[in-house]
Amino acid sequence: MDPTCCRCKLVEETDLHALILCPTVKLIWECFGVDVDDEWSGVHNMEEWARLVVKRSDQTEASKKFILLWAIWNERNHVLHGGEPNNPSTIVDNALKYLESFAGLMREKKGNHGGCIAATNQWSPPPEGSWKVNVDAAIFNEKGCGMGVVIRDHEGSVGKARVKQVRAQWEVNITEAKAAFLGLQMARQMGIESVILESDSLVLVTLLKTRKVENSNLGNVVQGILRLSEEFGSCAFSFVKRNGNKAAHSMAHYSPLDYSTRIWVASCPELIADIVSADFMSSFS
Incomplete structure (x- = not known):
């Protein structure tokens, strides 16, 4: 497999490049409100990045950054397999909507409301007829x-x-x-x-x-x-x-x-x- 970044096609792809440093990815982070060169300069790998995010961000902000990281990786795979690149703002919006949906479902689970995601630990039979x-x-x-x-x-x-x-x-x-x-x-x-x-x-x-x-x-x-x-x-x-x-x-x-x-x-x-x-x-x- 060609090791060159599938998006910018400029350099060999590393995890840090694919998720943070690629010029196309910097545009996504910019839409989120982060200047990569300013906020994360000097970061050498993703472990350092994660530690820095946890240190500088509260829990809500850190969650947003990690979910956006997941969305950026999905976008990378989408492009790698021949898909058309999505607009940076669309990637950010979809990631934050997913996080909000997930948080809402987890609140329902915690409150034990109907229709929530059950956290059962064992198999249970369906109702008769199902x-x-x-x-x-x-x-x-x-x-x-x-x-x-x-x-x-x-x-x-x-x-x-x-x-x-x-x-x-x-x-x-x-x-x-x-x-x-x-x-x-x-x-x-x-x-x-x-x-x-x-x-x-x-x-x-x-x-x-x-x-x-x-x-x-x-x-x-x-x-x-x-x-x-x-x-x-x-x-x-x-x-x-x-x-x-x-x-x-x-x-x-x-x-x-x-x-x-x-x-x-x-x-x-x-x-x-x-x-x-x-x-x-x-x-x-």
Whole structure:
């Protein structure tokens, strides 16, 4: 891969250049109100940058800078894969809107209001008549990535399970989103009308709940999920901690690594079956 920066095409890209020093990135920070040459002169790497931000900023301001950093990295990947560059002010606005949406959902969770992102630590069965689609991603670095899906009814019985492993090296958030899309596709093919899509990716669930669609590779997949969700009579999005998503997690990491799609109907591999049984039993505790 060409090490030259994909945006300015002037120098070899480093993390510091990609996120702070690239002339195109400086314009983004300028829209945010930061003169990079003035505020962060003398910074040699991203660890120094992070320490400086934490030292000089209050919690709110630091959160904004870190979320903008994430948006800049997404923009870099968007351009790297052939996308048209977004306007700097649009990148800043979208990042701050996402942060506000996320903060609002976290306030709801803290206040235990209805419709919030649940912070459950174990799997729970869906209501009778509904199915729960648990999804997860696995990153195998240079070997590729995997997507796991386990679909269960209100009695904890598996309707379908699936693992898809590919050689593509997607970012974790994109792989999580692709796993979610795969899970909804399976549910639709089963003729399910009422579904709960559950993931341990808070980033993904927040984007889906707020219907946040960005002009990026991740945004394209999120948009596909939202469109597919409209084909169901009822489709809800649920966040669960990793401990409550073990079945899908194990499916995504299913070995041996085989670049193919493997599907189980009304069953699942023995290892996952043990997790499914434990999940259902723990739901009564």
